[in-house]
Amino acid sequence: MAILSKDEAQTILKKVLSCSTADECEATLSGNVGGNVRSARNTISTAGASENVALAVQSRFGKRSGTATCNEFDDATLRRCVQRAEEIARLAPESPEYMPLLGPQQYLDGSRSFVPATAAIDPDYRARQIGASMALCDARKLSSAAFLDDSHGFIAKRNSKGLEAYQQVSNITFSVTVRTPDGTGSGYASGDYVDASKFDAARFTKIAADKAASSVKARAIEPGKYTVILEPNALVSNVDTSLLGALMGSLDARNADEGRSFLSKKGGGNRKGEKLFDERVTIYSDPLNPEIANVTFSGDGRPQQRTTWIEKGVVKNLYSSRFWAQKAGIPDLPGPNGWIMEGGTQSTADLIKGTAKGILVTRLWYIRPVDPQTLLFTGLTRDGTFYIENGQIKFPVKNFRFNESPVIMLNNLEAIGKPVRLNGNLVPPLKIRDFTFTSLSDAV
Amino acid sequence: MKRRDFVGLTGLATGALFLPSLPGFGHTPVDPARLLEPGADVIVKKRLADAALNAAKAAGASYADVRIGRSLNQYVFTREKQVQNIVSTESYGVGIRVLVGGCWGFASTSVVTEANLAATAREAVSIAKANKLVLKEPVQLAPQQGYGEVSWKTPIQQSAFEVPIKQKVELLLAANAAALDAGANYINSALFQVNEQKYFASTDGSYIDQDIHRLWPTFNATAVDTKSGKFRSRESLSAPVGLGYEYLTPSAAEQVRGPQGTDTVGYKLRYDMLADAALAGKQAKAKLSMKSVTPGKYDLVLDPGHLGLTIHESVGHPTELDRVLGYEANFAGTSFATLEWKAKNLPYGSKAVNIVADKLQPGSVGNVGYDDEGVKTREWDLIKEGKLVNYQKIRDQAHIVGQKESDGCAYAQSWEDVQFQRMPNVSLRPGTAKMSPDEMVKGVDKGIYIAGAGSFSIDQQRFNFQFGGQLFFAIEKGKITEPLEDVAYQSNTQEFWGACQGSCDASDYRLFGTFFDGKGQPAQVSSVSHGSATTRFNGVNVINTARKV
Numbered sequence: 001m002a003i004l005s006k007d008e009a010q011t012i013l014k015k016v017l018s019c020s021t022a023d024e025c026e027a028t029l030s031g032n033v034g035g036n037v038r039s040a041r042n043t044i045s046t047a048g049a050s051e052n053v054a055l056a057v058q059s060r061f062g063k064r065s066g067t068a069t070c071n072e073f074d075d076a077t078l079r080r081c082v083q084r085a086e087e088i089a090r091l092a093p094e095s096p097e098y099m100p101l102l103g104p105q106q107y108l109d110g111s112r113s114f115v116p117a118t119a120a121i122d123p124d125y126r127a128r129q130i131g132a133s134m135a136l137c138d139a140r141k142l143s144s145a146a147f148l149d150d151s152h153g154f155i156a157k158r159n160s161k162g163l164e165a166y167q168q169v170s171n172i173t174f175s176v177t178v179r180t181p182d183g184t185g186s187g188y189a190s191g192d193y194v195d196a197s198k199f200d201a202a203r204f205t206k207i208a209a210d211k212a213a214s215s216v217k218a219r220a221i222e223p224g225k226y227t228v229i230l231e232p233n234a235l236v237s238n239v240d241t242s243l244l245g246a247l248m249g250s251l252d253a254r255n256a257d258e259g260r261s262f263l264s265k266k267g268g269g270n271r272k273g274e275k276l277f278d279e280r281v282t283i284y285s286d287p288l289n290p291e292i293a294n295v296t297f298s299g300d301g302r303p304q305q306r307t308t309w310i311e312k313g314v315v316k317n318l319y320s321s322r323f324w325a326q327k328a329g330i331p332d333l334p335g336p337n338g339w340i341m342e343g344g345t346q347s348t349a350d351l352i353k354g355t356a357k358g359i360l361v362t363r364l365w366y367i368r369p370v371d372p373q374t375l376l377f378t379g380l381t382r383d384g385t386f387y388i389e390n391g392q393i394k395f396p397v398k399n400f401r402f403n404e405s406p407v408i409m410l411n412n413l414e415a416i417g418k419p420v421r422l423n424g425n426l427v428p429p430l431k432i433r434d435f436t437f438t439s440l441s442d443a444v
Numbered sequence: 445m446k447r448r449d450f451v452g453l454t455g456l457a458t459g460a461l462f463l464p465s466l467p468g469f470g471h472t473p474v475d476p477a478r479l480l481e482p483g484a485d486v487i488v489k490k491r492l493a494d495a496a497l498n499a500a501k502a503a504g505a506s507y508a509d510v511r512i513g514r515s516l517n518q519y520v521f522t523r524e525k526q527v528q529n530i531v532s533t534e535s536y537g538v539g540i541r542v543l544v545g546g547c548w549g550f551a552s553t554s555v556v557t558e559a560n561l562a563a564t565a566r567e568a569v570s571i572a573k574a575n576k577l578v579l580k581e582p583v584q585l586a587p588q589q590g591y592g593e594v595s596w597k598t599p600i601q602q603s604a605f606e607v608p609i610k611q612k613v614e615l616l617l618a619a620n621a622a623a624l625d626a627g628a629n630y631i632n633s634a635l636f637q638v639n640e641q642k643y644f645a646s647t648d649g650s651y652i653d654q655d656i657h658r659l660w661p662t663f664n665a666t667a668v669d670t671k672s673g674k675f676r677s678r679e680s681l682s683a684p685v686g687l688g689y690e691y692l693t694p695s696a697a698e699q700v701r702g703p704q705g706t707d708t709v710g711y712k713l714r715y716d717m718l719a720d721a722a723l724a725g726k727q728a729k730a731k732l733s734m735k736s737v738t739p740g741k742y743d744l745v746l747d748p749g750h751l752g753l754t755i756h757e758s759v760g761h762p763t764e765l766d767r768v769l770g771y772e773a774n775f776a777g778t779s780f781a782t783l784e785w786k787a788k789n790l791p792y793g794s795k796a797v798n799i800v801a802d803k804l805q806p807g808s809v810g811n812v813g814y815d816d817e818g819v820k821t822r823e824w825d826l827i828k829e830g831k832l833v834n835y836q837k838i839r840d841q842a843h844i845v846g847q848k849e850s851d852g853c854a855y856a857q858s859w860e861d862v863q864f865q866r867m868p869n870v871s872l873r874p875g876t877a878k879m880s881p882d883e884m885v886k887g888v889d890k891g892i893y894i895a896g897a898g899s900f901s902i903d904q905q906r907f908n909f910q911f912g913g914q915l916f917f918a919i920e921k922g923k924i925t926e927p928l929e930d931v932a933y934q935s936n937t938q939e940f941w942g943a944c945q946g947s948c949d950a951s952d953y954r955l956f957g958t959f960f961d962g963k964g965q966p967a968q969v970s971s972v973s974h975g976s977a978t979t980r981f982n983g984v985n986v987i988n989t990a991r992k993v
């Protein structure tokens with residue numbers, strides 16, 4: 001039941017709309033099937049499976065709206081669900097930010113967001129993959145902790161204005177931290193794919209194991225401003241706030257227009273069109289990119305298009321709600337489902353070779369906002385921090401706390417490497433000068 | 445709802461301690477009236493639970509537990525003069541955990557019939573069997589007595605779900621108006637209401653029915669100086685509580701004034717949202733023209749609404765035994781407070797530091813009668829006179845530290861998720877000698893008083909941390925002199941608690957808390973409170989966070 005075909009889903013949605021007496025009605029049906037396995041100390045700690053399917057009905061009378069849901073799909077239940085949404089809508093206050101439902105939309109075709117190999121994953125597959133990861137660490141007398149999570153599902157929409165949408169998605173995510181038995185070395189690697197046939201837990205585990213083994217006996221060096229090479233895991237995270245994620249999350253037009261964003265302009269308005277970053281910084285979204293294929297419509301039914309957010313350092317577009325877009329007279333853009341930062345062809349190893357003195361950062365951690373005015377964040381390095389001299393890694397160094405803004409960081413750009421997929425985005429390693437470390441941490 | 449959506453919607457960040465998502469709040473929206481309907485009768489739940497337990501045993505499980513959960517949430521979001529959203533959600537289903545040959549398996553379902561629960565139990569068994577192939581450390585479960593059929597309910601006076609939505613909306617809009625009138629340009633406010641109806645049954649012979657309530661009113665007021673482009677915010681000084689709607693009935697007896705010259709008010713078990721919002725509007729505007737701090741060493745006087753977050757990060761998390769052992773190594777990290785570290789009897793802090801773990805404290809959000817493994821809850825010492833004396837544990841960890849029973853720290857955010865070790869309320873005991881915040885400030889020569897929780901970050905072994913706050917005031921020669929901005933303090937956990945000079949007495953004791961403490965993979969949120977009185981720390985490193993972009 002959890003995964004319905006396009007025809008099955010639209011049949012249910014048509015039935016829902018046929019029950020409606022509201023001025024406007026929109027129904028959204030979604031289903032998901034997933035499983036996971038978690039290990040620590042080279043043994044499995046937990047494993048589970050889940051599945052769910054749900055229908056949400058939004059009914060509107062004038063500027064009043066109500067939503068109800070159900071997860072049973074017989075005619076009587078569907079009718080009751082619609083009736084309940086209409087009852088709530090009649091009782092709701094009018095919304096001053098009401099926008100009529102969207103009519104038929106043209107969505108991009110050809111997004112490869114679903115792969116059967118991912119949907120075919122079972123508990124044995126998960127046990128085999130995590131088993132291979134643990135075996136590699138056993139053989140090297142290292143200790144691993146890892147998490148493998150897979151899911152596949154669908155989302156379908158239909159409304160009384162003629163909007164119709166359907167798409168299937170699949171995803172597999174893996175992360176692993178490997179530590180030396182004496183607790184003095186630690187390494188990390190992670191990755192995610194739409195297509196599970198590309199996934200190999202042992203490959204990621206080897207990267208983390210190599211980092212762990214080479215990060216023992218870390219030396220303390222003074223905090224201060226350093227040239228750093230930030231690996232993709234240090235720029236985007238699937239478990240934490242991140243510097244580039246925070247930057248992309250701040251491209252909201254309303255916040256900027258209201259004066260409460262680093263994109264707000266003195267005297268009013270926003271800084272769209274201004275060059276705020278190094279000219280080598282270009283970030284765009286594209287739901288058809290095969291490596292980060294994603295849903296081609298947003299939650300409110302707007303099409304996801306290829307959109308340039310930052311081009312050659314200039315802020316090109318801001319996203320907004322439909323209400324704010326209309327009020328401000330700006331393009332009606334939803335926030336992206338994944339983004340791509342353009343880069344070059346160099347690997348992280350190439351960036352290291354071209355560095356006279358610097359610090360390689362595997363991962364940043366516990367990143368939290370300090371000042372929204374300047375987009376200043378604090379956090380720490382973790383799981384593999386190394387000193388570079390004359391193009392070579394010389395020795396591991398103790399972890400640092402940083403206080404830095406991605407705005408400043410992207411103005412201090414020295415070099416950009418080749419982007420890799422991470423948390424549904426394409427992210428290059430970056431070489432940054434004058435990155436601000438404010439204190440040392442003894443944590444390994 | 446993902447956490448980023450929540451933050452984007454409300455502009456509220458405080459209390460979202462850690463986690464990037466809010467799965468506990470992502471349940472299916474429903475008609476608000478349905479939240480008043482009673483759940484299934486305990487007789488029905490017992491029959492369903494027995495169907496699952498029997499199926500698990502028949503399939504080969506040596507132990508099984510069943511959690512039949514009904515989670516009811518309602519959140520009201522407003523900004524300025526309008527309602528942004530009212531969301532009522534209900535989630536109902538069953539999670540089944542089994543132990544087969546020393547290996548855990550877990551499965552959940554929203555189809556609550558005897559036949560499907562039996563099938564789900566068999567699925568959990570099959571998952572455990574699949575993982576047995578790579579198991580190396582069989583689970584050792586501490587024995588647990590069965591309690592038979594028992595029940596527990598949060599002691600509330602008025603369920604927030606029974607209060608008409610109109611009344612709640614009017615309260616939030618009145619708070620918004622108070623902040624706007626006092627100088628704020630924008631305000632987002634929210635009221636979170638939670639009811640967890642939990643039925644737990646296990647092969648030990650327990651059938652435990654619990655009705656748990658939590659409430660959190662909060663806001664974020666922002667003032668903007670368009671000319672300079674500067675903006676500053678002040679968040680609510682409320683705490684999430686394990687109380688009913690009575691928390692929102694103001695009471696002068698439950699208010700605590702901050703030190704003279706700070707114009708701050710803290711709240712115990714009754715919160716005056718309108719007064720706090722008015723003060724927040726005024727203070728947000730005042731923050732547009734405060735003096736930037738000079739970095740250096742200061743004696744810090746920390747109010748309970750601020751110190752609770754520091755306790756959470758630097759004591760609560762490092763004393764979780766699963767983290768100490770390495771089970772969180774791939775996510776939130778490990779802990780400096782290892783078994784070897786503790787065996788050396790190393791000081792965690794000064795002799796003034798006495799920290800207690802408990803799940804019994806009235807008004808706290810961690811207050812429950814039984815945990816999610818069917819263990820009756822209790823109180824115990826974590827740190828006594830500066831020495832770590834115990835950890836937080838669940839049933840499969842107790843034997844590792846030579847304990848014969850669990851501390852009752854298992855929790856799952858919903859029936860869909862497997863239970864694991866979560867933090868109980870962790871609180872700093874107040875001082876035994878009479879002392880007010882004013883008297884504490886009098887003894888400080890060069891210091892800063894900090895109220896309210898702000899930015900927070902700590903490393904993966906809980907050594908190096910940095911905290912901000914909502915309001916900062918300079919202390920010179922025993923007096924509050926002026927407000928400050930751009931303040932954050934950095935320290936190391938042991939150095940910081942070693943610098944603790946003592947706390948005000950119990951009359952100043954208040955709770956800090958959150959609904960959104962995150963941990964585990966897949967990540968789950970849990971609710972936790974931290975109590976303390978105003979406390980002094982000497983010689984802490986303060987940095988200036990001002991930058992230009």
